[in-house]
Amino acid sequence: MPGWASGRADISAAGLARLVFTLALGGCALLPAGYLLWAALPVLFDGGWLAHFASTTLPHQARTSLWVALEAAVVAFAVGALPAVVVSRFDFRGRRLVTVLALLPLLFAPYVTAGTWTVMFSWAFFEGRHALAIQHGLACSPYLFIIFRVAAARIPSAFSELAAALGLGPWQRLLRVHVPTHAVPVAAGLMIVLAQTIGDYAAAERLGIDTLSVGVHNLWLASQSSSVAAIVSVVMIVPALFAVAVAAWAATSIISQNPIPPAAAAACRKPLARPLAWGLVGFSLLCSLPAFWIPEALTVRWAWIKWDRTRFAAIPGDMLNAAGTSLCTALVVAAVCALTALLLRSGGRSRLAERVPWLFLSNYFLPSLVLALAFVMMSADGSLGAQWLGSWRDSRLLVVVSEALRFMPFAMLPVLDALRRTPQATIEIARTFGAGPVRARMVAFAGHLWSALLLGCALVFMESLKELDMSLMLQPFGYTSPALKIYAFSRHQNMDRAAVWVLITQVLMLLPLLLLCWRMNRLGGAASERPGGV
């Protein structure tokens, strides 16, 4: 039963406020997709675009997208989740190195990696769908590493040991211990990989893979019609909403049936056999070659070669622009997440509130150009959006808001998770000691929620810096950014001239990356400082 309805007798003002806030969150999350559906419905069969799409390229493209997404998920779980669990559970020389290697691909946008691959490798394999899947898998692997590292660090291994002591076999332990304890990270990780892969246009188009997103873009850009874009987007929006809803429901239901103690103790790490440790370090190094080191080496080399053709005068302005936009995006996300933490009930007492914010993931499924188009349509002259925004419409505000909606899950899901692990009793006790509602929550959440929020916002900042499509479609007049420069050069096969701008973006991302590395290494207490740990 939803928390807001659990005590019908005392539906208070606070309960009503929570309900309103939860619904507002859901409304915000679904705004672009909802708008596109609303725009599509009256003209869904005009000109038969949907029927045309369904009877020509859609089945093949949907199949291709699904296969690429599943392959990418396998790669991402192998490269991101597996090392995360091992790093959380075991002590070995090289743990920190594995962590750093796992996070380094965050410094590259997928379309940049695709560009370097196509320049570097002319072997047919690197132009095929498997290459696209590997590329997406590698690009998503840092998110899975973070998700699983955070999750595994707080799941006591005692659960599994207790189950074993009670005579449960490996399969039973998997089903009754590991699946429930990892339900949320698996669902969240899978959704992120599927969304990024299915929603991607730039990398697939670059490699000539006929995916669903490419099909949607082709029909939209060829027809230059917003209606056609809305119509064909329906085939992505509806399954995406369904997938996100099922993932949110399944993940939270499994948890509710198999409750994990809130604020569970950190995993107790055991030593890892040296051959296995070296194997993991070698595996991480190998995976980081195509995901980071080779593109990075090429980028540095190109930047060096094209140094004399770089317009240095533009660099400070572009850096400030990009940093300003990304900071604003991260702040908007932080504000929404902080409000969520302050207004919603903690301790897993509000199923609806736990599930609704997952809907933000549906925006990640939408190709970002289509998401940007939704904002263009919503803020059209004479629309309510344009009236509300006034002259703000012609600023970078729309870029910030659309990016915040798209990247919200990176911060919102960890915050929800932390919220669930905070016993409501802690807040209530703080209240009985005289703390106000906000102060009580600040104290109760201090240990883990704010750090989850900080990590999430660091990720949002990095993603916003790399983001291209929203800036391209919604840029105000006179706006420039490194991402736009990279795009302009790479469109003409001049990846070498884009290199300096890639490096500038990476410089801006260094601080949040260091923060992520530091936080990842601190997770699970000071076990790494024990003898034998590194």
Place this chain on the structure above:
Amino acid sequence: MADPKSRPMTTLLLAFTLAASTSAIAQERVLRVISDRTDQGVVRPILEAFEARSGAKVEGVFMDQGLVNRLESRPTEADVVITKDAELLDIAAQRGLLDPLKSAKIRAAVPSEFMDPADRYFVDAYRARIIFYSKARVKPSDLSTYEDLASPKWKGRICLRSGSHDYNLALFGQFFASFGEAKAKAVISGIGSNLARAPKGNDREQARAIYEGKCDVALMNTYYHPMMAAEPTQKAWADAVGVYFPSQAGKGTFIMRSAAGVTKATANRDLALALLEFIVSKEGQQLIVDRTKQYSVRPDVAVHPLMVKLGAEQGLVDGRFKIDFVPLDLMAGKREEVIRFVNEIRFDAER
């Protein structure tokens, strides 16, 4: 240390300077241009030259995806629209997003075939979509027409970018208008079945594929040859390919047109027209020819020397070639027909 007695004078001077600069800022007019060119290096020199002569500041939005949609959503946020594909401007015009030009200077400078009959936009330059071929594996005598590319002798030898890209939509649309529907469909299907790989990448990517031996011929825009030759990393691609203007013995070669027009915004209409008049002036056209390696619409602006070399082997003089000219108004409706057809035959599918 400053003399205290000089402070009032300094203050006065500062106030005067501030007032003067504020006044200058207030007087500086800002012209807003929206364009589907992402490489500002192509348009910027023209805009800068205009800034220098007009005293106005030109601000731009450069987006090659969804330009018409943005224009449709905010019809008056920009004063001028510049596109590399005149078809997009024609779509914008049909949707009522452009204002009639009513400029005697533009009418005088631009030949009538390059003017919109309703005077809403004009073609400012053009390039040909021609055959690039492997110098090592193809003889120029093997090449003849676009239709010939559909013949079985080219099976597995052609590279092309997406059939849904603006350039190919414009080319295929001209096939429809010039050849008639049945023949156009046969040619497009034939080219599709002769592709060596799934359509991918941009035009330069096709030249690279020829260089790497993945295919023997490609359809590309003329200016890519000198542009690749000027880039050290792409020079080998340019050196590996020859260019061939198809159908010179027949109806001629198809062209891609870039174009410009003014929006319905009224505040800066005079400045907007001034920019367009500068673009069609001899100076403006020369800048376009120099920067973009396109062909000027003005007969008195010579073809760029690097472009003169193209087609010389074919016997073209001064870089001039025979054009199968399809007026843009004849292309109306063809675009949707082409989109549906390339999807039906799954032109872009993996091979």
